[in-house]
Amino acid sequence: MPKLIRLMQNHNLAAGFLLLALCAILLADSLTQLGFAHGVLYTPLVALAGLSYRRKLLTLTASVSLIAIWLGFFIAPAAPADFSLFYVLANRSISCLAIVLMWWFGDQAITLRQSQHDQHVLASQTRLDLQLANQVAGISHWWLDDHLKMVQLDESSARLLGLNVRQLTLEQFACCFEQQAGPELKLQLEQTLEASNPLSLELRLHQESSQPVWVKLTAYADPASPGVLRGILQDIQQHYDEARRLQIQQRRFQQLADSLPVKVWTATADGRIDYVSETFASFSGQDAASIVADWLQLLHPDEQAPVLSHWQHCVSAKVPYNIEFRILSADGSYVWHLTSALPIFNEQGDVMYWFGSAMDISQQKALWQNTDNLRLSLYQTLNETTDAFFALDTQLTFTFINQKALELLTDPKIPALGKSITEVLYRPGKDYSALTTAIQRCYAKQSTETLSLTLPDQEHPATVRLYPSASGINVLLQLEQGRGIKG
Template sequence: MSQWIQQLRDSDNSQYLVYLLLLLIFAADSQTQLGFAHGFLYAPLLLLASLANKIRLLNTCFYSALLLIILGIFISPAAPQGFAFGYVLANRIGACICLALIYLQMRAAIALQLQQARQQANLLRQQQQLQLINQLTHFGRWTLDPHNHMLMLSAEAKALLPAGSRSKLTLSQFSALFHSPYQSAVQQLLSDCIDLKQAFDIECACRLDGDKTHWLRIVGYPATDGGTSMHGIVQDINSAHQISMRLAQQQQRFKQWADSMPIFVWTADSSGSVTFVNQTLTAFCGKTEQELSDNWLDVVHAEDRDAVMAHWLHCVKSGDAYSIEFRMRRLDGHYVWHLVKAVAVYDTDGKIEKWLGSAMALGTAAKPGAVKPYNVLSG
């Protein structure tokens, strides 16, 4: 029976069957004397139309049935002798009321089924999107029951943890999956999440495939639906962590190289703010790297500052190579002329990512207040 109903819903010919039955019932009504309850024969037809689960077909069937019931009064043979016309009208009106009640009930049922179908489709789509996100971002979910302090892992979360991990763990068992420096921190954060309803976000390392270190991100947050359970995710961040480590190593190697140079080496961001100076420059000026990064104009001779800054702002805006001579104050208070240069480094989008600069002494020191005309060199 259910297969027949499903075929009726899937078939595009179901409406033609309903229309054919409408005509057959009307044909029978038109050949029968008034007084017989042919109008009620449309009721099973409404039920059949509702099985197709199509609002438009149900509407067409209902309004057509009403029209045919009224039309039957005029084309059907007269009622038997002695049969009052009032009974004919009562019969027809009763059939219309019956059809209206069935129609309203079936329409509500179809609307409910369509709403449920839309909700199921949305739920399925959300599940598919979540699975796609899981595949792209490599994360799984966990739930923490505050009553028994047990942590339940989803299949995706379990797959990210060391082999042999169970789907249901105590707080100590879960924290023991990570390297010893992180075990106490993870367990404390989970406890605070239960006792204080406090969210947390931590990156920690565990061992996968023997001694291979693998980095994971553990996020926890209280339930937003008013419940007492805690929820969270386990995310694989090993690739991002390795990229970050390689970047840190590259920055460290650059710093070591820059500190070994006999000339001044410095960098700036795309906006022109100094981000790094080497030890040669800090030793020359007698200031820390942070002091020079924040206030590098303080070591420039007062007479040179306006021209130096104007040329620098022009280059930052235009991307032109920076090249200028100006005086810089040495640790003992004397000023020394330097040739300062910088070039822009561009990213893949053609935008300035940072500036690489250097400075080289041009001559002997001049006493404080000594003036030598500066020279802005061409790029």
């Protein structure tokens, strides 16, 4: 029987065999008088088709059998005279019913077998996925039978523990870990069995032939099997190595940051300060933890609100942060700093953290203030001189003009600062082309010139001194004493 089933399932000639058998039964039925129960002979063929577990073959065999039963009724010789037609019809109807039932049972068997096959495939795939996940995560399994006091290891657990055996006593299992952890582990496993509370520990294996390996041990009481403790071993050495590398990198970064003259700080992606260098702490006279907790209190009161607002804007917009403000020093004075920060992005374009620095610019600030004071004094002196003077930038735009030059060249009521020389010196009926040409030529040549020009509305020539530089050109107009504008 098993050979017949395998033949029907695997042999390509099974369909041909069934077709020949159907034809043979139909031929025998057509040559035999009505009344002989040939219809019953089709039923075994339907059963054989069902054993093939091929739904199409089963349905085709059953359909052909039904057609053949009634085709034989019409082509077979008539029944004997004393044989009732009712019995002939009943016989063939019962045969049809048997075929339909056999087809239904066969179809249900095929459905059940397909369901079992699908479940088997799913279970196999699940096992493969679980094995792959265990390999990737470094997970292995073990279980403890409290009645036998024996620990059973799977192949992966035995390999992780460096053992050639897969069955150990509880004492032997505890000795696989570092000596100081063994007795405590045994006690905790026994307590887990009694209290049914899950256990999770990180331990180092005791391996004399190699470096110790960190593992995570998890254990829980099996609710379906009293006295059985199931557990997992996971190799987490890679996580420890990675954490150690990160600690080394962080320590190196902090040492580098502490050695720099600028004050270094970092912040989380959402703008929360999480680190300041020792340079920062030494400058402020406060410990780093206090600065991280409330860095804003170190700023000058007048600048706290605008600085915080600008920082929040940069964090929200993910743009570089640059601003000047005063920071409280250890001696109680506020010192100007230029503070900058850049967002550090990952491959997805998200901010991982902010890296910032604060540089003392108090000396530069004092120098800039001194320069501004000198410039203001110079402009005041030039404004009070009796000679006309004005300054132009690289675009030949007025950056300074004293009152005498305004009276001499343009309408004093019309502002000249910020306007080009051609705009200011363009006045209907007055020709300043000689002056503008001289200025343009001198700036292009970058050489000092002194020339004499007669300006519009002037009786006598004026001495024009041109002093070009990389930032523009300065012009001094000197008129003879006692001579000025006509009229």
